[in-house]
Amino acid sequence: MLAVETITKRFGGLIAVNAASLKVNAGSITGLIGPNGAGKTTLFAVIAGFEKASEGRILFAGQDITAEPAHLRAQAGIARTFQIVQPFAGLSVVENIAVGAYLRHPARAEAQGRAREVASLVGLGAMLDQPASSLTVSGRKRLELARALATEPKLLLLDEVLAGLNPSEIRDMIPVIRQIRDQGVTILMVEHVMQAVMSLCEDIHVLAQGRIIAQGTPSEIAGDPAVIEAYLGQGAAKRLQRSAGMGENHA
Numbered sequence: 097m098l099a100v101e102t103i104t105k106r107f108g109g110l111i112a113v114n115a116a117s118l119k120v121n122a123g124s125i126t127g128l129i130g131p132n133g134a135g136k137t138t139l140f141a142v143i144a145g146f147e148k149a150s151e152g153r154i155l156f157a158g159q160d161i162t163a164e165p166a167h168l169r170a171q172a173g174i175a176r177t178f179q180i181v182q183p184f185a186g187l188s189v190v191e192n193i194a195v196g197a198y199l200r201h202p203a204r205a206e207a208q209g210r211a212r213e214v215a216s217l218v219g220l221g222a223m224l225d226q227p228a229s230s231l232t233v234s235g236r237k238r239l240e241l242a243r244a245l246a247t248e249p250k251l252l253l254l255d256e257v258l259a260g261l262n263p264s265e266i267r268d269m270i271p272v273i274r275q276i277r278d279q280g281v282t283i284l285m286v287e288h289v290m291q292a293v294m295s296l297c298e299d300i301h302v303l304a305q306g307r308i309i310a311q312g313t314p315s316e317i318a319g320d321p322a323v324i325e326a327y328l329g330q331g332a333a334k335r336l337q338r339s340a341g342m343g344e345n346h347a
């Protein structure tokens with residue numbers, strides 16, 4: 097569904113994304129992980145058309161969309177959520193979601209009808225008429241998800257939708273994300289909550305200092321020395337191996 101081909105993004109002298117390539121298969125939940133500042137959000141912005149790639153190509157369903165503006169990518173079926181959630185505070189929950197639904201349903205009643213369906217999918221069905229400003233952090237995250245989903249995307253880019261949630265809220269959100277995929281939406285997610293990434297994603301790409309350093313299944317990624325080093329620093333993989341060996345000796 098999506099092919100990112102050797103994308104580079106420079107901000108002046110800073111290379112935020114450095115010749116990164118990745119693929120997202122239709123129907124999958126694919127993960128994009130990496131330490132802080134690795135370039136994940138920047139790569140999302142380039143995929144969604146909010147930032148222009150300095151080099152490289154983006155293919156969506158086989159079409160080269162590298163030069164397309166963000167609104168045409170949304171029309172084609174790409175939606176993203178934002179790490180910093182900023183709902184229209186003065187509007188109700190259903191009106192906020194309808195903003196996304198207007199993309200495919202210009203009539204108000206239809207857009208609101210679609211917004212209600214999406215609200216119940218993400219667990220906001222009981223809060224339709226509340227002002228968005230009254231939602232908790234967890235409610236705002238669900239609203240952000242709903243606004244993107246209301247555009248009826250084929251590919252949904254989730255930027256840390258679990259950040260700031262407590263463990264029980266995370267447990268509640270995981271099946272919601274899975275259900276969205278089961279309804280036919282392909283998902284690419286940036287996430288720091290590893291337990292969620294490991295349980296949801298069939299394929300994971302790891303970005304570190306702008307480069308893709310590993311790709312594979314959750315268990316391949318968890319055991320990859322380059323990934324361990326990227327998160328824990330140089331020599332960490334060896335140190336872990338040694339202490340695991342010592343553990344066995346003691347046992």
Ligand SMILES: Nc1ncnc2c1ncn2[C@@H]1O[C@H](COP(=O)(O)OP(=O)(O)OP(=O)(O)O)[C@@H](O)[C@H]1O
Binds near residue numbers: 110133134139
């Ligand atoms: N608009 C911008 N102008 C200049 N530098 C930027 C801009 N956006 C991002 N950067 C820089 O690009 C690098 C990558 O940032 P990015 O936010 O993409 O990383 P990230 O992997 O999403 O990090 P985090 O996990 O902390 O959200 C950082 O060094 C950041 O400071």
